[in-house]
Amino acid sequence: MNLLSFASKQIWPHVLSVAHLKPSTLILLHSNDMDESKRPAERLRTFLSDVGLLPRTAISLVVLPHDDFAAVQRDLEAITESRKLDLENSVLNFTGGNKLMATAGFGWANRRLVRACYLERGNKLVWFEPRNSEFTTRTEEISTTLLHDIDPLPLLRCQLDASEVERVGERITLSDRGLQMSEADVYSRVQNGTPVGDLLDVVGEADHQAKAGDALELSAAAILLKLGVKQIRRSLRLKVKSTRGLSTRKPHAELDLLFNWAGRLWLVDCKDRKAPDQLAEAFRRELRGIRLPHRADELLNRIQSELTIGQTKILKEDIIAMREMGGLLGKVVCLRKSSLGEEVHQFAASQNIEVVLKSEIVPRFESLLFPNRPASVDAISKLKGFTSGRVVTETKK
Numbered sequence: 001m002n003l004l005s006f007a008s009k010q011i012w013p014h015v016l017s018v019a020h021l022k023p024s025t026l027i028l029l030h031s032n033d034m035d036e037s038k039r040p041a042e043r044l045r046t047f048l049s050d051v052g053l054l055p056r057t058a059i060s061l062v063v064l065p066h067d068d069f070a071a072v073q074r075d076l077e078a079i080t081e082s083r084k085l086d087l088e089n090s091v092l093n094f095t096g097g098n099k100l101m102a103t104a105g106f107g108w109a110n111r112r113l114v115r116a117c118y119l120e121r122g123n124k125l126v127w128f129e130p131r132n133s134e135f136t137t138r139t140e141e142i143s144t145t146l147l148h149d150i151d152p153l154p155l156l157r158c159q160l161d162a163s164e165v166e167r168v169g170e171r172i173t174l175s176d177r178g179l180q181m182s183e184a185d186v187y188s189r190v191q192n193g194t195p196v197g198d199l200l201d202v203v204g205e206a207d208h209q210a211k212a213g214d215a216l217e218l219s220a221a222a223i224l225l226k227l228g229v230k231q232i233r234r235s236l237r238l239k240v241k242s243t244r245g246l247s248t249r250k251p252h253a254e255l256d257l258l259f260n261w262a263g264r265l266w267l268v269d270c271k272d273r274k275a276p277d278q279l280a281e282a283f284r285r286e287l288r289g290i291r292l293p294h295r296a297d298e299l300l301n302r303i304q305s306e307l308t309i310g311q312t313k314i315l316k317e318d319i320i321a322m323r324e325m326g327g328l329l330g331k332v333v334c335l336r337k338s339s340l341g342e343e344v345h346q347f348a349a350s351q352n353i354e355v356v357l358k359s360e361i362v363p364r365f366e367s368l369l370f371p372n373r374p375a376s377v378d379a380i381s382k383l384k385g386f387t388s389g390r391v392v393t394e395t396k397k
């Protein structure tokens with residue numbers, strides 16, 4: 001099969017379609033826009049070759065105009081003629097590109113009776129197949145497990161534009177003991193606070209000095225791996241991309257956990273300490289019975305408000321990082337020891353950020369990775385017990 005695809009900043013439609021369709025040749029059609037099309041196409045060619053999805057010699061980059069409808073169709077015709085493409089064995093993927101390029105491409109496919117496809121959300125591949133001078137449509141679901149063995153590091157590098165990897169961090173997989181241990185035993189160790197280092201194989205470099213949050217990060221990694229994630233990158237750092245005449249060294253972002261799952265990159269930001277906005281309230285309790293200056297309470301309220309704003313800023317930084325690293329299909333999860341304020345929760349929900357508490361780490365991660373999995377009998381029993389207990393308590397009140 002010859003696959004012709006319009007390149008854009010979003011790489012996943014191409015990665016998924018190549019893994020699913022397994023073309024013999026890939027022609028990446030891009031414009032001269034460096035940020036939106038050309039550089040993404042170049043990075044995509046490198047990625048597909050490096051991970052073994054296609055040999056580099058099977059991937060071609062071809063420039064198309066982004067603002068001339070007729071010229072796009074003329075150039076597509078020229079490409080097929082110069083390369084002597086068998087159109088009956090060719091497919092046009094018009095998921096990428098701008099609207100004009102995609103529309104022109106679809107019109108060309110319609111006129112030349114070439115099969116076309118579009119990757120819709122939910123990893124659904126919509127087919128447009130010529131039949132008797134008309135198109136019939138059908139939908140095919142792409143299995144994202146095709147990509148689960150791919151290290152998230154090359155996926156990240158393929159997506160990045162303004163930043164580059166300063167430190168690759170640690171690559172974490174399950175050890176032999178971790179593979180042999182049952183899910184229930186692994187979860188029990190995490191919930192009891194037992195170290196999980198012996199369940200993990202860790203290769204690479206993170207911070208030399210141990211940090212307070214290391215235990216939470218490793219526990220989360222153990223759970224995610226036991227749930228089915230193949231490998232996780234920990235403590236990976238980014239810096240601003242160096243350019244000609246300007247070399248950058250200092251990192252601007254550190255990623256606690258990064259992994260590849262269900263056709264997207266996931267970022268897990270871990271904080272294993274009391275929420276900063278709760279510190280002011282704890283300080284206020286310590287000062288009870290002490291005569292304070294007139295404005296002390298006002299200042300404490302202001303400190304608490306500023307710290308709450310700080311929590312929101314952290315989430316915003318996560319969003320900015322994931323928009324660049326994972327594109328529109330990136331997923332941000334905030335794992336916290338203590339709950340966040342209501343305003344922060346509302347902001348997280350509005351931005352599709354998942355907030356997971358340490359106390360519910362196992363069931364929440366399971367529901368995030370397998371959103372369509374039916375609830376187990378054990379989970380339903382626990383839910384019934386929780387609900388009935390809450391009703392009794394509220395009735396007593």
